[in-house]
Amino acid sequence: MSDAGDDRSPALTEYAELHGCSCKVGQAELDSLLTDVGLSEAQEELQFGVGEDASARVIADGLSVVSTIDFFTPIIDDPYEFGRIAACNAASDAFATGAGDDLTFLVVLGLPQELTDAATDVLCGIVDAVDDMEGVVAGGHTIMNPWPIAGGSVIATTPSEHVLQTSDASPSDRLYLTKPLGTQPAMGALRVRDGEFGETIAETTARPVQDIADEALAWMTTPNRDAMLAAREYATAATDITGFGLLGQARVLAENAGVGVELTHLPIIDGTLELSQLFGYGLEDGESAETSGGLLLAVPDRQTDAFESSLSDANVFYRHVGRVTTDSGATIVDPTIERVHG
Known part of the structure:
Protein backbone atom coordinates (compact mmCIF):
# COMPACT_ATOMS: atom_id res chain seq x y z
CA MET A 1 0.00 0.00 0.00
CA VAL A 163 -19.92 -23.65 -32.87
CA LEU A 164 -16.58 -24.95 -31.57
CA GLN A 165 -15.87 -27.02 -28.49
CA THR A 166 -12.84 -28.80 -27.12
CA SER A 167 -14.46 -32.24 -27.31
CA ASP A 168 -14.43 -32.27 -31.13
CA ALA A 169 -10.65 -32.46 -31.56
CA SER A 170 -9.59 -35.54 -33.55
CA PRO A 171 -6.35 -37.49 -33.91
CA SER A 172 -4.18 -36.13 -36.76
CA ASP A 173 -5.51 -32.58 -36.25
CA ARG A 174 -2.76 -29.99 -36.15
CA LEU A 175 -2.67 -27.48 -33.31
CA TYR A 176 -2.19 -23.74 -33.78
CA LEU A 177 -1.73 -20.87 -31.31
CA THR A 178 -2.71 -17.29 -32.17
CA LYS A 179 -0.64 -15.32 -29.63
CA PRO A 180 2.82 -15.83 -28.14
CA LEU A 181 3.19 -16.86 -24.51
CA GLY A 182 4.80 -15.05 -21.59
CA THR A 183 2.35 -12.52 -20.14
CA GLN A 184 2.83 -13.70 -16.53
CA PRO A 185 6.63 -13.21 -16.33
CA ALA A 186 6.44 -10.00 -18.38
CA MET A 187 3.98 -8.35 -16.02
CA GLY A 188 5.50 -9.92 -12.91
CA ALA A 189 8.83 -8.29 -13.76
CA LEU A 190 7.13 -4.95 -14.36
CA ARG A 191 5.58 -5.00 -10.89
CA VAL A 192 8.89 -5.54 -9.07
CA ARG A 193 11.43 -3.82 -11.32
CA ASP A 194 11.58 -0.75 -9.06
CA GLY A 195 11.68 -2.70 -5.81
CA GLU A 196 14.50 -4.40 -3.94
CA PHE A 197 14.85 -6.94 -6.75
CA GLY A 198 15.01 -4.30 -9.48
CA GLU A 199 18.71 -4.79 -10.16
CA THR A 200 18.29 -8.56 -10.38
CA ILE A 201 15.39 -8.13 -12.79
CA ALA A 202 17.37 -5.77 -15.00
CA GLU A 203 20.31 -8.19 -15.14
CA THR A 204 18.12 -11.19 -15.97
CA THR A 205 17.19 -10.19 -19.50
CA ALA A 206 19.00 -8.23 -22.21
CA ARG A 207 15.80 -6.40 -23.14
CA PRO A 208 14.37 -3.51 -21.07
CA VAL A 209 11.56 -4.77 -18.86
CA GLN A 210 9.30 -1.94 -20.03
CA ASP A 211 9.67 -3.06 -23.65
CA ILE A 212 8.79 -6.64 -22.74
CA ALA A 213 5.79 -5.49 -20.72
CA ASP A 214 4.60 -3.18 -23.50
CA GLU A 215 4.59 -6.09 -25.93
CA ALA A 216 2.73 -8.29 -23.44
CA LEU A 217 0.16 -5.51 -22.98
CA ALA A 218 -0.30 -5.21 -26.74
CA TRP A 219 -1.01 -8.94 -27.00
CA MET A 220 -3.36 -8.97 -23.98
CA THR A 221 -5.40 -6.12 -25.46
CA THR A 222 -5.63 -7.75 -28.90
CA PRO A 223 -9.11 -9.33 -29.10
CA ASN A 224 -9.36 -12.89 -30.39
CA ARG A 225 -12.33 -11.94 -32.57
CA ASP A 226 -10.38 -11.65 -35.83
CA ALA A 227 -8.67 -14.98 -35.15
CA MET A 228 -12.03 -16.62 -34.47
CA LEU A 229 -13.67 -15.24 -37.61
CA ALA A 230 -10.73 -16.34 -39.76
CA ALA A 231 -10.52 -19.80 -38.19
CA ARG A 232 -14.02 -21.03 -37.49
CA GLU A 233 -14.68 -22.44 -40.96
CA TYR A 234 -11.63 -24.67 -40.64
CA ALA A 235 -11.11 -25.49 -36.95
CA THR A 236 -12.67 -28.56 -35.36
CA ALA A 237 -12.02 -27.52 -31.76
CA ALA A 238 -10.72 -24.55 -29.80
CA THR A 239 -9.94 -23.15 -26.39
CA ASP A 240 -8.29 -19.96 -25.21
CA ILE A 241 -5.06 -19.92 -23.21
CA THR A 242 -5.55 -18.37 -19.78
CA GLY A 243 -4.85 -19.22 -16.15
CA PHE A 244 -4.13 -22.92 -16.62
CA GLY A 245 -1.33 -22.09 -19.07
CA LEU A 246 -0.76 -23.71 -22.46
CA LEU A 247 -0.19 -27.20 -21.09
CA GLY A 248 -3.13 -26.98 -18.70
CA GLN A 249 -5.54 -25.83 -21.41
CA ALA A 250 -4.18 -28.55 -23.71
CA ARG A 251 -4.95 -31.10 -20.98
CA VAL A 252 -8.55 -29.88 -20.86
CA LEU A 253 -8.86 -30.30 -24.63
CA ALA A 254 -7.27 -33.76 -24.50
CA GLU A 255 -9.52 -34.96 -21.69
CA ASN A 256 -12.72 -33.55 -23.18
CA ALA A 257 -12.00 -35.04 -26.62
CA GLY A 258 -10.55 -38.33 -25.38
CA VAL A 259 -7.33 -37.76 -27.32
CA GLY A 260 -3.69 -36.94 -26.73
CA VAL A 261 -1.99 -33.62 -27.33
CA GLU A 262 1.67 -33.31 -28.24
CA LEU A 263 3.16 -29.81 -28.11
CA THR A 264 6.44 -29.26 -29.93
CA HIS A 265 6.77 -25.51 -30.49
CA LEU A 266 6.51 -22.67 -27.97
CA PRO A 267 6.37 -19.09 -29.30
CA ILE A 268 7.23 -16.75 -26.42
CA ILE A 269 7.58 -13.00 -26.04
CA ASP A 270 11.29 -12.28 -26.30
CA GLY A 271 12.80 -11.85 -22.85
CA THR A 272 10.11 -13.70 -20.90
CA LEU A 273 11.90 -17.06 -20.79
CA GLU A 274 14.69 -15.72 -18.58
CA LEU A 275 12.20 -13.87 -16.40
CA SER A 276 10.10 -17.00 -16.02
CA GLN A 277 13.16 -18.99 -14.97
CA LEU A 278 13.95 -16.33 -12.37
CA PHE A 279 10.43 -16.38 -10.94
CA GLY A 280 9.86 -20.12 -11.36
CA TYR A 281 6.73 -19.73 -13.51
CA GLY A 282 7.50 -22.68 -15.81
CA LEU A 283 7.01 -20.92 -19.14
CA GLU A 284 9.28 -23.38 -20.96
CA ASP A 285 7.12 -26.20 -19.57
CA GLY A 286 3.84 -24.62 -20.70
CA GLU A 287 2.81 -24.06 -17.08
CA SER A 288 3.02 -20.27 -16.79
CA ALA A 289 -0.41 -18.67 -16.42
CA GLU A 290 -1.50 -16.55 -19.38
CA THR A 291 -3.87 -13.62 -19.22
CA SER A 292 -5.97 -12.84 -22.31
CA GLY A 293 -3.89 -15.33 -24.28
CA GLY A 294 -4.42 -16.63 -27.79
CA LEU A 295 -6.67 -19.34 -29.16
CA LEU A 296 -5.45 -22.93 -29.32
CA LEU A 297 -7.09 -24.34 -32.45
CA ALA A 298 -7.29 -27.90 -33.75
CA VAL A 299 -7.36 -28.01 -37.57
CA PRO A 300 -7.63 -31.09 -39.84
CA ASP A 301 -4.44 -31.67 -41.79
CA ARG A 302 -6.25 -31.27 -45.13
CA GLN A 303 -7.48 -27.80 -44.09
CA THR A 304 -4.23 -26.32 -42.83
CA ASP A 305 -3.23 -24.51 -46.03
CA ALA A 306 -6.59 -22.76 -46.31
CA PHE A 307 -6.61 -22.10 -42.57
CA GLU A 308 -3.17 -20.49 -42.61
CA SER A 309 -4.10 -18.37 -45.62
CA SER A 310 -7.27 -17.20 -43.87
CA LEU A 311 -5.36 -16.10 -40.76
CA SER A 312 -2.65 -14.44 -42.83
CA ASP A 313 -5.25 -12.53 -44.84
CA ALA A 314 -6.78 -11.33 -41.56
CA ASN A 315 -3.33 -10.26 -40.29
CA VAL A 316 -3.60 -12.66 -37.35
CA PHE A 317 -0.48 -14.05 -35.68
CA TYR A 318 -0.32 -17.85 -35.66
CA ARG A 319 2.13 -20.67 -35.07
CA HIS A 320 1.86 -24.42 -35.58
CA VAL A 321 2.57 -25.69 -32.05
CA GLY A 322 1.73 -29.40 -32.07
CA ARG A 323 -0.70 -32.14 -32.99
CA VAL A 324 -3.56 -34.26 -31.70
CA THR A 325 -2.75 -37.95 -31.22
CA THR A 326 -4.47 -41.22 -30.32
CA ASP A 327 -2.82 -41.19 -26.88
CA SER A 328 -4.20 -39.49 -23.76
CA GLY A 329 -3.21 -36.40 -21.81
CA ALA A 330 -1.02 -33.53 -22.96
CA THR A 331 2.76 -33.46 -23.15
CA ILE A 332 5.49 -31.13 -24.33
CA VAL A 333 8.06 -33.01 -26.42
CA ASP A 334 11.50 -31.46 -26.96
CA PRO A 335 9.94 -28.09 -27.83
CA THR A 336 11.43 -25.52 -30.14
CA ILE A 337 11.49 -22.18 -28.32
CA GLU A 338 10.77 -19.28 -30.65
CA ARG A 339 11.41 -15.78 -29.35
CA VAL A 340 8.77 -13.40 -30.74
CA HIS A 341 9.82 -9.77 -30.86
CA GLY A 342 7.44 -6.91 -31.56
Whole structure:
Protein backbone atom coordinates (compact mmCIF):
# COMPACT_ATOMS: atom_id res chain seq x y z
CA MET A 1 0.00 0.00 0.00
CA SER A 2 1.07 3.60 -0.47
CA ASP A 3 2.54 5.29 2.58
CA ALA A 4 0.72 8.23 4.14
CA GLY A 5 1.72 11.39 2.42
CA ASP A 6 2.87 9.58 -0.72
CA ASP A 7 1.39 11.52 -3.64
CA ARG A 8 1.73 8.78 -6.23
CA SER A 9 -1.43 7.11 -7.52
CA PRO A 10 -2.35 3.89 -5.70
CA ALA A 11 -1.11 0.85 -7.60
CA LEU A 12 -3.97 -1.53 -8.39
CA THR A 13 -1.74 -4.61 -8.18
CA GLU A 14 -0.75 -3.73 -4.60
CA TYR A 15 -4.31 -4.51 -3.52
CA ALA A 16 -4.25 -8.16 -4.65
CA GLU A 17 -2.00 -11.08 -3.78
CA LEU A 18 -2.66 -12.86 -7.11
CA HIS A 19 -2.74 -11.10 -10.46
CA GLY A 20 -4.68 -11.58 -13.69
CA CYS A 21 -5.64 -15.14 -14.58
CA SER A 22 -3.24 -16.51 -11.97
CA CYS A 23 -6.07 -15.90 -9.47
CA LYS A 24 -8.09 -18.74 -11.01
CA VAL A 25 -8.88 -21.81 -8.93
CA GLY A 26 -6.67 -24.74 -9.95
CA GLN A 27 -7.88 -27.41 -12.35
CA ALA A 28 -8.03 -30.21 -9.78
CA GLU A 29 -9.92 -28.08 -7.25
CA LEU A 30 -12.35 -26.87 -9.92
CA ASP A 31 -13.05 -30.40 -11.15
CA SER A 32 -13.73 -31.53 -7.59
CA LEU A 33 -16.06 -28.58 -6.96
CA LEU A 34 -18.11 -29.27 -10.10
CA THR A 35 -18.40 -32.94 -9.21
CA ASP A 36 -19.50 -32.11 -5.67
CA VAL A 37 -22.41 -29.98 -6.90
CA GLY A 38 -23.45 -32.29 -9.74
CA LEU A 39 -22.28 -30.15 -12.64
CA SER A 40 -19.75 -32.53 -14.16
CA GLU A 41 -22.19 -34.16 -16.61
CA ALA A 42 -23.56 -32.91 -19.92
CA GLN A 43 -26.85 -30.98 -19.73
CA GLU A 44 -29.37 -32.02 -22.35
CA GLU A 45 -30.78 -28.51 -22.68
CA LEU A 46 -27.44 -27.22 -23.97
CA GLN A 47 -25.18 -27.95 -26.91
CA PHE A 48 -22.45 -27.79 -24.28
CA GLY A 49 -21.85 -26.04 -21.00
CA VAL A 50 -19.80 -26.76 -17.88
CA GLY A 51 -16.30 -27.91 -18.78
CA GLU A 52 -16.10 -25.76 -21.91
CA ASP A 53 -15.00 -22.14 -22.21
CA ALA A 54 -18.64 -21.03 -22.50
CA SER A 55 -22.11 -22.52 -22.80
CA ALA A 56 -23.98 -22.82 -26.10
CA ARG A 57 -27.70 -23.22 -26.67
CA VAL A 58 -29.73 -23.43 -29.87
CA ILE A 59 -32.27 -20.59 -29.85
CA ALA A 60 -33.56 -20.84 -33.42
CA ASP A 61 -33.09 -22.99 -36.47
CA GLY A 62 -29.39 -22.79 -37.29
CA LEU A 63 -28.60 -20.15 -34.65
CA SER A 64 -26.88 -20.62 -31.28
CA VAL A 65 -26.38 -18.24 -28.39
CA VAL A 66 -23.18 -18.48 -26.37
CA SER A 67 -22.83 -17.10 -22.86
CA THR A 68 -19.94 -16.87 -20.41
CA ILE A 69 -18.58 -14.82 -17.53
CA ASP A 70 -15.00 -14.02 -16.60
CA PHE A 71 -13.36 -11.55 -14.25
CA PHE A 72 -10.05 -11.32 -12.43
CA THR A 73 -7.68 -9.21 -10.37
CA PRO A 74 -5.42 -6.55 -11.93
CA ILE A 75 -2.29 -7.64 -13.78
CA ILE A 76 -1.30 -4.02 -14.42
CA ASP A 77 -1.56 -0.83 -12.38
CA ASP A 78 -3.04 1.39 -15.11
CA PRO A 79 -6.85 1.32 -14.57
CA TYR A 80 -7.69 1.94 -18.23
CA GLU A 81 -5.45 -0.87 -19.45
CA PHE A 82 -6.80 -3.14 -16.70
CA GLY A 83 -10.26 -2.58 -18.14
CA ARG A 84 -9.15 -3.30 -21.71
CA ILE A 85 -7.39 -6.52 -20.72
CA ALA A 86 -10.35 -7.67 -18.62
CA ALA A 87 -12.81 -7.12 -21.47
CA CYS A 88 -10.65 -8.89 -24.04
CA ASN A 89 -10.11 -11.80 -21.68
CA ALA A 90 -13.81 -12.21 -20.89
CA ALA A 91 -14.89 -12.06 -24.53
CA SER A 92 -12.19 -14.54 -25.49
CA ASP A 93 -14.19 -17.38 -23.93
CA ALA A 94 -17.01 -16.67 -26.37
CA PHE A 95 -14.62 -16.36 -29.29
CA ALA A 96 -13.11 -19.75 -28.37
CA THR A 97 -16.51 -21.31 -29.11
CA GLY A 98 -16.79 -19.62 -32.51
CA ALA A 99 -19.25 -16.92 -31.39
CA GLY A 100 -18.75 -13.21 -32.02
CA ASP A 101 -21.94 -11.80 -33.52
CA ASP A 102 -24.37 -9.61 -31.52
CA LEU A 103 -21.82 -9.40 -28.68
CA THR A 104 -23.38 -8.00 -25.51
CA PHE A 105 -21.21 -7.26 -22.47
CA LEU A 106 -22.38 -6.84 -18.85
CA VAL A 107 -19.64 -5.37 -16.67
CA VAL A 108 -18.49 -6.91 -13.40
CA LEU A 109 -16.44 -4.40 -11.40
CA GLY A 110 -15.25 -4.42 -7.80
CA LEU A 111 -12.89 -1.93 -6.16
CA PRO A 112 -11.64 -1.17 -2.65
CA GLN A 113 -13.22 1.98 -1.26
CA GLU A 114 -9.96 3.93 -1.54
CA LEU A 115 -9.73 3.11 -5.26
CA THR A 116 -13.23 4.09 -6.35
CA ASP A 117 -11.80 7.04 -8.30
CA ALA A 118 -10.28 4.48 -10.66
CA ALA A 119 -13.71 3.15 -11.65
CA THR A 120 -14.17 5.62 -14.51
CA ASP A 121 -10.89 4.69 -16.16
CA VAL A 122 -11.47 0.93 -15.74
CA LEU A 123 -14.93 1.25 -17.25
CA CYS A 124 -13.63 3.40 -20.12
CA GLY A 125 -11.12 0.68 -20.91
CA ILE A 126 -13.85 -1.95 -20.96
CA VAL A 127 -16.15 0.17 -23.14
CA ASP A 128 -13.39 0.95 -25.64
CA ALA A 129 -12.34 -2.71 -25.89
CA VAL A 130 -15.91 -3.91 -26.38
CA ASP A 131 -16.42 -1.26 -29.05
CA ASP A 132 -13.30 -2.55 -30.84
CA MET A 133 -14.93 -6.00 -30.81
CA GLU A 134 -18.07 -4.55 -32.42
CA GLY A 135 -20.03 -5.25 -29.26
CA VAL A 136 -22.08 -3.18 -26.85
CA VAL A 137 -21.87 -2.67 -23.09
CA ALA A 138 -25.43 -3.13 -21.86
CA GLY A 139 -24.99 -2.61 -18.12
CA GLY A 140 -23.38 -4.47 -15.28
CA HIS A 141 -22.82 -4.54 -11.54
CA THR A 142 -20.31 -2.65 -9.39
CA ILE A 143 -19.41 -3.42 -5.77
CA MET A 144 -16.89 -2.53 -3.08
CA ASN A 145 -14.34 -5.33 -2.80
CA PRO A 146 -11.02 -5.71 -0.96
CA TRP A 147 -9.28 -7.01 -4.11
CA PRO A 148 -9.93 -5.09 -7.34
CA ILE A 149 -11.74 -7.23 -9.91
CA ALA A 150 -12.95 -6.47 -13.43
CA GLY A 151 -14.49 -8.43 -16.28
CA GLY A 152 -17.97 -9.26 -17.32
CA SER A 153 -20.67 -11.51 -18.64
CA VAL A 154 -20.62 -12.00 -22.39
CA ILE A 155 -23.43 -13.10 -24.69
CA ALA A 156 -22.91 -13.63 -28.42
CA THR A 157 -24.48 -15.55 -31.28
CA THR A 158 -23.13 -17.71 -34.07
CA PRO A 159 -24.46 -20.02 -36.77
CA SER A 160 -24.84 -23.39 -35.05
CA GLU A 161 -22.63 -25.02 -37.68
CA HIS A 162 -19.71 -22.84 -36.58
CA VAL A 163 -19.92 -23.65 -32.87
CA LEU A 164 -16.58 -24.95 -31.57
CA GLN A 165 -15.87 -27.02 -28.49
CA THR A 166 -12.84 -28.80 -27.12
CA SER A 167 -14.46 -32.24 -27.31
CA ASP A 168 -14.43 -32.27 -31.13
CA ALA A 169 -10.65 -32.46 -31.56
CA SER A 170 -9.59 -35.54 -33.55
CA PRO A 171 -6.35 -37.49 -33.91
CA SER A 172 -4.18 -36.13 -36.76
CA ASP A 173 -5.51 -32.58 -36.25
CA ARG A 174 -2.76 -29.99 -36.15
CA LEU A 175 -2.67 -27.48 -33.31
CA TYR A 176 -2.19 -23.74 -33.78
CA LEU A 177 -1.73 -20.87 -31.31
CA THR A 178 -2.71 -17.29 -32.17
CA LYS A 179 -0.64 -15.32 -29.63
CA PRO A 180 2.82 -15.83 -28.14
CA LEU A 181 3.19 -16.86 -24.51
CA GLY A 182 4.80 -15.05 -21.59
CA THR A 183 2.35 -12.52 -20.14
CA GLN A 184 2.83 -13.70 -16.53
CA PRO A 185 6.63 -13.21 -16.33
CA ALA A 186 6.44 -10.00 -18.38
CA MET A 187 3.98 -8.35 -16.02
CA GLY A 188 5.50 -9.92 -12.91
CA ALA A 189 8.83 -8.29 -13.76
CA LEU A 190 7.13 -4.95 -14.36
CA ARG A 191 5.58 -5.00 -10.89
CA VAL A 192 8.89 -5.54 -9.07
CA ARG A 193 11.43 -3.82 -11.32
CA ASP A 194 11.58 -0.75 -9.06
CA GLY A 195 11.68 -2.70 -5.81
CA GLU A 196 14.50 -4.40 -3.94
CA PHE A 197 14.85 -6.94 -6.75
CA GLY A 198 15.01 -4.30 -9.48
CA GLU A 199 18.71 -4.79 -10.16
CA THR A 200 18.29 -8.56 -10.38
CA ILE A 201 15.39 -8.13 -12.79
CA ALA A 202 17.37 -5.77 -15.00
CA GLU A 203 20.31 -8.19 -15.14
CA THR A 204 18.12 -11.19 -15.97
CA THR A 205 17.19 -10.19 -19.50
CA ALA A 206 19.00 -8.23 -22.21
CA ARG A 207 15.80 -6.40 -23.14
CA PRO A 208 14.37 -3.51 -21.07
CA VAL A 209 11.56 -4.77 -18.86
CA GLN A 210 9.30 -1.94 -20.03
CA ASP A 211 9.67 -3.06 -23.65
CA ILE A 212 8.79 -6.64 -22.74
CA ALA A 213 5.79 -5.49 -20.72
CA ASP A 214 4.60 -3.18 -23.50
CA GLU A 215 4.59 -6.09 -25.93
CA ALA A 216 2.73 -8.29 -23.44
CA LEU A 217 0.16 -5.51 -22.98
CA ALA A 218 -0.30 -5.21 -26.74
CA TRP A 219 -1.01 -8.94 -27.00
CA MET A 220 -3.36 -8.97 -23.98
CA THR A 221 -5.40 -6.12 -25.46
CA THR A 222 -5.63 -7.75 -28.90
CA PRO A 223 -9.11 -9.33 -29.10
CA ASN A 224 -9.36 -12.89 -30.39
CA ARG A 225 -12.33 -11.94 -32.57
CA ASP A 226 -10.38 -11.65 -35.83
CA ALA A 227 -8.67 -14.98 -35.15
CA MET A 228 -12.03 -16.62 -34.47
CA LEU A 229 -13.67 -15.24 -37.61
CA ALA A 230 -10.73 -16.34 -39.76
CA ALA A 231 -10.52 -19.80 -38.19
CA ARG A 232 -14.02 -21.03 -37.49
CA GLU A 233 -14.68 -22.44 -40.96
CA TYR A 234 -11.63 -24.67 -40.64
CA ALA A 235 -11.11 -25.49 -36.95
CA THR A 236 -12.67 -28.56 -35.36
CA ALA A 237 -12.02 -27.52 -31.76
CA ALA A 238 -10.72 -24.55 -29.80
CA THR A 239 -9.94 -23.15 -26.39
CA ASP A 240 -8.29 -19.96 -25.21
CA ILE A 241 -5.06 -19.92 -23.21
CA THR A 242 -5.55 -18.37 -19.78
CA GLY A 243 -4.85 -19.22 -16.15
CA PHE A 244 -4.13 -22.92 -16.62
CA GLY A 245 -1.33 -22.09 -19.07
CA LEU A 246 -0.76 -23.71 -22.46
CA LEU A 247 -0.19 -27.20 -21.09
CA GLY A 248 -3.13 -26.98 -18.70
CA GLN A 249 -5.54 -25.83 -21.41
CA ALA A 250 -4.18 -28.55 -23.71
CA ARG A 251 -4.95 -31.10 -20.98
CA VAL A 252 -8.55 -29.88 -20.86
CA LEU A 253 -8.86 -30.30 -24.63
CA ALA A 254 -7.27 -33.76 -24.50
CA GLU A 255 -9.52 -34.96 -21.69
CA ASN A 256 -12.72 -33.55 -23.18
CA ALA A 257 -12.00 -35.04 -26.62
CA GLY A 258 -10.55 -38.33 -25.38
CA VAL A 259 -7.33 -37.76 -27.32
CA GLY A 260 -3.69 -36.94 -26.73
CA VAL A 261 -1.99 -33.62 -27.33
CA GLU A 262 1.67 -33.31 -28.24
CA LEU A 263 3.16 -29.81 -28.11
CA THR A 264 6.44 -29.26 -29.93
CA HIS A 265 6.77 -25.51 -30.49
CA LEU A 266 6.51 -22.67 -27.97
CA PRO A 267 6.37 -19.09 -29.30
CA ILE A 268 7.23 -16.75 -26.42
CA ILE A 269 7.58 -13.00 -26.04
CA ASP A 270 11.29 -12.28 -26.30
CA GLY A 271 12.80 -11.85 -22.85
CA THR A 272 10.11 -13.70 -20.90
CA LEU A 273 11.90 -17.06 -20.79
CA GLU A 274 14.69 -15.72 -18.58
CA LEU A 275 12.20 -13.87 -16.40
CA SER A 276 10.10 -17.00 -16.02
CA GLN A 277 13.16 -18.99 -14.97
CA LEU A 278 13.95 -16.33 -12.37
CA PHE A 279 10.43 -16.38 -10.94
CA GLY A 280 9.86 -20.12 -11.36
CA TYR A 281 6.73 -19.73 -13.51
CA GLY A 282 7.50 -22.68 -15.81
CA LEU A 283 7.01 -20.92 -19.14
CA GLU A 284 9.28 -23.38 -20.96
CA ASP A 285 7.12 -26.20 -19.57
CA GLY A 286 3.84 -24.62 -20.70
CA GLU A 287 2.81 -24.06 -17.08
CA SER A 288 3.02 -20.27 -16.79
CA ALA A 289 -0.41 -18.67 -16.42
CA GLU A 290 -1.50 -16.55 -19.38
CA THR A 291 -3.87 -13.62 -19.22
CA SER A 292 -5.97 -12.84 -22.31
CA GLY A 293 -3.89 -15.33 -24.28
CA GLY A 294 -4.42 -16.63 -27.79
CA LEU A 295 -6.67 -19.34 -29.16
CA LEU A 296 -5.45 -22.93 -29.32
CA LEU A 297 -7.09 -24.34 -32.45
CA ALA A 298 -7.29 -27.90 -33.75
CA VAL A 299 -7.36 -28.01 -37.57
CA PRO A 300 -7.63 -31.09 -39.84
CA ASP A 301 -4.44 -31.67 -41.79
CA ARG A 302 -6.25 -31.27 -45.13
CA GLN A 303 -7.48 -27.80 -44.09
CA THR A 304 -4.23 -26.32 -42.83
CA ASP A 305 -3.23 -24.51 -46.03
CA ALA A 306 -6.59 -22.76 -46.31
CA PHE A 307 -6.61 -22.10 -42.57
CA GLU A 308 -3.17 -20.49 -42.61
CA SER A 309 -4.10 -18.37 -45.62
CA SER A 310 -7.27 -17.20 -43.87
CA LEU A 311 -5.36 -16.10 -40.76
CA SER A 312 -2.65 -14.44 -42.83
CA ASP A 313 -5.25 -12.53 -44.84
CA ALA A 314 -6.78 -11.33 -41.56
CA ASN A 315 -3.33 -10.26 -40.29
CA VAL A 316 -3.60 -12.66 -37.35
CA PHE A 317 -0.48 -14.05 -35.68
CA TYR A 318 -0.32 -17.85 -35.66
CA ARG A 319 2.13 -20.67 -35.07
CA HIS A 320 1.86 -24.42 -35.58
CA VAL A 321 2.57 -25.69 -32.05
CA GLY A 322 1.73 -29.40 -32.07
CA ARG A 323 -0.70 -32.14 -32.99
CA VAL A 324 -3.56 -34.26 -31.70
CA THR A 325 -2.75 -37.95 -31.22
CA THR A 326 -4.47 -41.22 -30.32
CA ASP A 327 -2.82 -41.19 -26.88
CA SER A 328 -4.20 -39.49 -23.76
CA GLY A 329 -3.21 -36.40 -21.81
CA ALA A 330 -1.02 -33.53 -22.96
CA THR A 331 2.76 -33.46 -23.15
CA ILE A 332 5.49 -31.13 -24.33
CA VAL A 333 8.06 -33.01 -26.42
CA ASP A 334 11.50 -31.46 -26.96
CA PRO A 335 9.94 -28.09 -27.83
CA THR A 336 11.43 -25.52 -30.14
CA ILE A 337 11.49 -22.18 -28.32
CA GLU A 338 10.77 -19.28 -30.65
CA ARG A 339 11.41 -15.78 -29.35
CA VAL A 340 8.77 -13.40 -30.74
CA HIS A 341 9.82 -9.77 -30.86
CA GLY A 342 7.44 -6.91 -31.56
